[in-house]
Every structure is written in C-alpha cells, then in structure tokens.
Amino acid sequence: MSDKAELALVSDFLAECLPFDSLDPQTLEDVARQLRIKYVRRHHRFSAMDGDGLYILRSGVVDEQQESGLLQRFESGESFSLNGHSRDGEVTQSRYFVAIEDCLIYRLPDDALRSLRRQHRHIDRFFHARSERLLRRAARFRGQPSFLMQPVTSVMSQQPLEVAPETSIAQTAQAMTERRVSSAFVTRDETLLGIVTDRDLRSRVLALGLSPDQTVASIMTENPCALASDATLFDAVLEMTNRGVHHLPVLGEAKQLLGVLTTSDVNVAREDDPIYFVQRVSRLSSLTALQEQLARLPNLFRQWVEADTPVTQITQMTTAVSDALTRRLIDLAEQSLGPAPCDYCWLGFGSQARGEQLLGGDQDNGLLIDNSATDDDMAWFAKLADFVCAGLNDCGYDYCPGDVMAKSEKWRKRAADWEAMVDGWMTSPSASAVMHISIFFDLRAIAGSRSLAEALQQHMLAHSQRNTIFLAALAENVLASSPPLSMFGRFLLERSGEHQHSLDLKKRGVLPVIELARLHSLANGIPAVNTHKRLQALARAGQMSLADSRNLEDAFTLINGIRLQQQAAQIAAGDEPDNYCDPRQLTRLQRSHLKQAFRVVHQAEDIIKLRYRAGN
Incomplete structure (x- = not known):
C-alpha cells in the first residue's frame, strides 16, 4: 500500500x-x-x-x-x-x-x-x-482526580501590579489601593526583582516609622519564590505551606511575570474540591443556602469526569454529598421540632446505600424507629420525614415515583414492624415483594442509631440464607434484566420511545451486576452492601472465583464509566443527565470494551441459572 x-x-x-x-x-x-x-x-x-x-x-x-x-x-x-x-x-x-x-x-x-x-x-x-485483561486495563485507567492537579495558570490572577524599583512606597501603596490588590511586583525590563505585600507595608514601613517617600526597592522581598507556568496547584500549596507565604508569582519560560497566585485564589479553586463541598453542605443553615450549593453539583460532577477521576471515587463523592445533605436536613428539622423522643435510624436504600449514586436519581429512604416509640412519638417522626424528604426534593433529589420514602407510613416503622414486613416478603416473594427487596436489601445507616440498622440487616441475612424459594425468586429477577447483547455479539437497542436506538446503561448495564452481587451475598450471609465490596467478599469466601470477581468488578466499572461520560456530556450541553447511550456516539474502542463487559455479565448469569433453581 x-x-x-x-x-x-x-x-x-x-x-x-x-x-x-x-x-x-x-x-x-x-x-x-x-x-x-x-x-x-x-x-x-x-x-x-x-x-x-x-x-x-x-x-x-x-x-x-x-x-x-x-x-x-x-x-x-x-x-x-x-x-x-x-x-x-x-x-x-x-x-x-x-x-x-x-x-x-x-x-x-x-x-x-x-x-x-x-x-x-x-x-x-x-x-x-486474555480478553478480560484488556477489559481490566480499560476499566481501571485513571487520570489525576484532585482539584490540586489543575495548572496554576488556570487559577492565578492575571495582569498583576508591576512597579519600577525607584517607585516610592507611597506611590506603590496608592496603586495597590486603586487596583484593590494585596501585592505589587517590582520589575525591570520584564525581569522580576522582588515583591511587596500588604504585610510588608505594615511590618516594614508603619511599624518601623519608615518614610513613605523611600523607594519600594528598599522594603521589597528580593528574588521571591516563584512558580513555573507548568506547576500545579499542589506545587503551589506545598510552597506556600513550606515557606509561609501567601503570594507566589508565576513565571513564563523566559522568566517573565505571567500572574500571581494568592491564598484567596487557592480557596476559590478549593470550592470545587469534593471534600470542601461536603463540609460546606454540613455547615449551611437554611434550605435556600443548601439549594444554592446543590445547584453547583452537576458542573462539579462534570469536572470530576473530565479530570479522569476514577469511577468509584466519583460515585463515592456524589453519595457523600447526598449523605451530608440528608444529615444537615435532619439537623435543621430537629432544631425546629426539638430532640427525637427515642432512638431512630434514617436509612438510605439502593444506590445511596451502596455508595454508588450518580446524578438524576430520585430518593429512596426510610425511617427505622426503636420499638419503645409511642403513637405520639410516631407523629414526631412523621413530621421529621416530611421535612427531610421535602428538603431533598427541593435540592434536586426527586420524590420517588414508587413512594419508597420515609414520608410514607409504609417505609416509616418500628423495628419489629420492619422485621415482620421483611419476613412477609421472603415468605411470599411476589413480583412486588421482589421489587421491594431489590431496593430495601441494599440499606445503610445515614443518620441516627447505627445499631438499629445493623440488627435489621442481620435479621435479613439470617432468614435469606435458608430460604431457597426466596433466592430462586431473586434469581429470576436477576435474569430478567440481562445485558443488551445478542448471542451474535450485536447490541440490542431500545426499539421505541424517546430513547429509541439507545442502550439503557443503568437498567441493562450496571443493574444486572448489582443484582447478581446482591443475590450471591444474601445467599452466603455477606453483610457488605457496596457492589465492589460484595464481589471482593464473595471471592474471599470462596463463593466466586477470583477471576470472576475481578472480571465483574471491571465490567461494572467500565459500564459505569461510559455512563458517567454520557452524563457529563449532557450536562455540558445543557441537558438533563440520564442513563441512555447511543452506541453510535461511542468510539470503536469503547464499543468493543462495552461488548466485552456485557459478555462477562452474561457468563455470570449462566452461573445464576445453574445455582439457584426454584425450590432447590
């Protein structure tokens, strides 16, 4: 050729x-x-x-x-x-x-x-x-997730104030006031000679009674520590910490002054850091302030995805946000209603419980209340649930269409009533019971008495291990949501509706992995709730081979990763994020990896067919 x-x-x-x-x-x-x-x-x-x-x-x-x-x-x-x-x-x-x-x-x-x-x-x-190793490399690729990894040039203040060495102290102070800046850089012929800050004016001029007519060169810090233009925010914070300074000039390749990075610039950048974001949610004192903070989450989510943050970290961070919001709403409710009349536990179900939340989901929660609660006490908890669920809805976590929320009396019960309801589901696992189980059996204590949630979970595990009819019903549910890949290796697309010619990456991609990991865990008394932790625990217990466990983890990560990228692109385009993906918009490599991930899940479902037979 x-x-x-x-x-x-x-x-x-x-x-x-x-x-x-x-x-x-x-x-x-x-x-x-x-x-x-x-x-x-x-x-x-x-x-x-x-x-x-x-x-x-x-x-x-x-x-x-x-x-x-x-x-x-x-x-x-x-x-x-x-x-x-x-x-x-x-x-x-x-x-x-x-x-x-x-x-x-x-x-x-x-x-x-x-x-x-x-x-x-x-x-x-x-x-x-082997092909699964290729999938593993694709699933586990990661970039630099931290906000500290962004270049200083994207954060620094440009066009810093420059003065000549012979400029008087008074003129320099006046220029700093007019520009409303806290530093001035002494330069000659584009070469940086020194820096003067507000602190220098206080400690080296006013405190010592120095004449403001003297030149700024007489009080400047010569040859200040500087950053190269390719330095990261991490490099800057490290320099500021080690040297005890609050201003760092940023120099170009020719050592010319490009800008200045201050602690204020770092703090502004830090607002996009997930840890700071969660801490701020925990301190806000009104619903309006919480709404304003949560409105920033979609763009912050997009930044995490674009920074190649590992998928598991993104889902953990979005879950941490909803956890913090829930706890803060409970705090605000108790400030209004008074202290709780008895012990209780606010439960998170589904993706929140698993630590696998993304954007665009609705709320799934419940209230587990100590058996000592009186009818009057239950009325207090009804008010608490109404306040918290309404607040979550106002902040973007929509009311659950199936009404699986603590504000519904069905999902707000004393501990004994919870156990009785769970026993009923397992004794007669109807289609609706299996649906409820798929939500409820992934539970986690979000606020309140953690021991109440642990006792309920132990009750569920003890009864599920011995109930083969219940496990068979769950197995049927697992096999009902098989990945959309034909036996000939072709994608099976949605045939009608708004998302025609697309793949549902949630229902037909990640959900099959979630459900089969849950089924195996319930059958073997494994208390872990997070999908990755369940798969790892199954391998350690000898109930799944190490290779199968890792392959399923990689498949889960890869499918979720494509889902994240799709949602980030929708946010960037100003659209509401959803879980659908047009495979024609994927690269050839992404399509190949996605098919391999679906094949891994299909193989895992074959084991379900053999292991959990009705009535055995």
Missing part, C-alpha cells in the same frame, strides 16, 4: 483499533504500508490459502466457530489470526473462521507482525493477554 491518501485513511482507521491505537503516527503509517488488502464473500471459510498473519476487519462480520457452535464474533475494527496470534493466546485446530457478511480485510503478514511485537512490548503483551 503506497498511495499517500490511502495510507492516511488506513492509518486513521488503525488508530482506532486495538492494539494499534497506542502507536505513534509514523509507526501507524509504517504498519499501513505493510498491509495487504483482501476481499472475501459471505460464507467464505478462511484457510492457510488466505495467507498468514493478522486479519483486521475493515468492514463485515466474521465468526469464530467450532463443532459445538459459535465461539465469538468479530466486527469492524477487530482482529483475528489463523496461526496462533489470537487475542486470547489460545490455538485450537478445531476452530475455524467464517465470513458472515462480505468482508474487506487488511492482512498484516506474519513477519511484519512479529517485527512489530519485538519492537513494541505492549503490542506483544496484547496478543498474549
């Missing part, structure tokens, strides 16, 4: 294909030059006559089969080999490849592939790695 225009097109195509996406442009062009173009018709069965090396599908579909049936399907952008360079590193003579559609193929000859693998270790590792 030698035509420059064609080489450019092929190089661009390879740049979106695993593992070539990691190669530099010149290497991609070198690879493109060595490719051989091959066209095969539908039903063509590949053999040694087609040539050795790696087959990269430009268009069409190829199935890998054996006597027992389909093994896997390859689509545009994916590759396979007839002679031992299969992606999972396995070679089985009984396997063969058949074109399901007319195909255009780029073939990289064996010698060229071997040379490429020798020169690039990560390419060699790719062809030795």
